[in-house]
Amino acid sequence: MTHTWDPDRYLTYADERGRPFVDLVVRIGAEAPATVVDLGCGPGNLTSLLADRWPGAAVSGLDSSPEMIAAARQADDRVDFSVGDLREWAPGTPVDVLVSNATLQWLPDHLDLLPRLVARVRPGGWFAVQVPGNFDEPSHTIRRDLAAEPPYAAHTAGVAVPDSRDPVVYLEALTALGCEVDAWETTYLHVLTGEDPVFTWVSGTGARPTLQALPDDLRPGFEAEFKRRLREAYPPREHGVVLPFRRIFVVARVSTSSTTER
Known part of the structure; x- marks a missing residue:
């Protein structure tokens, strides 16, 4: 089963989800780029920040979800939004700034894609990536363990799950491509309510692909047990529920003498 995305659900914690994007983009040193692309732009609310920062640039956003792109087109008419697979994305000419925020973790082969993505950026341009790095946290391990139990396992085997690498892995991969690389990690402590x-x-x-893979008669029971285990792992406090969230950041300047095949 191919999962779908719900822009409204995704934007429930828009401020918290947006902080890593801001922290990533602020480290991009481009002053007056002509072309800026956001791969995996989602509902477009963060892509709008790129248009704010570089008002003279042609800004575009690409996402594989028609639902997300439909929402994005309602969000900002300054940006050219389109549906597409970033693995097949090929601009007519290399771009000045390429951003991918909280997207590559969904592609198991994303390390193998880095040479191709860097090749889409002009020499001296910028390539910036942010991916979650919290896949050993209870928010993921509980889902993984519960999905492996009967009767759920028969339906959840092979569903899409996100994954990423440590910052040094991205640093080494992009340095090997001739880039100047700034890589780091941050753990946010999100205080959630509700x-x-x-x-x-x-x-x-x-968890969305896992939940959508379950038949209607099993999903309520799975959700109830999932919520129970999450409440134990993340108990409410006086000020709210604290969700630690590790993020991985990489900002790469493409070499002006790059010989990467384009």
């Missing part, structure tokens, strides 16, 4: 807020968070992203 009923079962961690479930609300993960059901809009990492």
